[in-house]
Amino acid sequence: MKNRRFASTITNDELSEMPPAAFGGRIIVVEDEQALAAACEYLRVQSIIGFDTETRPSFKAGVVHRVALLQLSTQERCYLIRLSKLRLDKAVTKILENPEILKVGADVVLDLRALQKLRRFRHDGFIDLQSMMSEWGIAEKSVRKMAAIVLGLRVSKAQRLSNWEAAELTPPQQMYAATDAWICIEIYDRLMANRICEK
DSSP, rough: OOOOOOSSOHHHHHHTTTTTTTOOSSSEEEEEEEHHHHHHHHHHTTTTEEEEEEOOOOOOOOOOOEEEHHHHHHHHEEEEEEEESSSSOHHHHHHHHOTTSEEESSHHHHHHHHHHSSOOOOOSEEEEEEHEEEEEEEEEEEHHHHHHHHHOOOOOOOTTSOOOSSSOOOOOHHHHHHHHHHHHHHHHHHHHHHHHHHH
């Protein structure tokens, strides 16, 4: 039986009226091996992590860039791992392979396929929010609209087509990237809380 606690869809006008979503924890930009080791030390003992990637946009047909940024977030910290400056380290792929750490994202297959081009690994423990939506009667699959329907929050996409390979990530880029990963945990937690209430 499907849950019908949420609206099936939402208009852009309705979405524009909602308060903005913003990650309230610590954002840590990871650009060197020492920072990467510290990030992995923290992340490897977490039970749930928000997951996302960013790639420099291409405005030419047939040109696809490599993943530039990997975002791994908890409620308190979001690590922005700059894969445009660092290799995809084995310590990171161990987290992505660990079935005991839930990694929650949207359209994770596409992100994982892109990461596999940097280093081969056997991913496990991933939850794709898009595959959960039909259970709740939600037709929307974008993070922006899922967040609006489930949380009543508006996720800005203003930085989506910015340059993720820039020498420095701007504060708006950092907030956008952190929010995109963190909001996935928030959506998942709300759905799970709703499921418990239904029992």
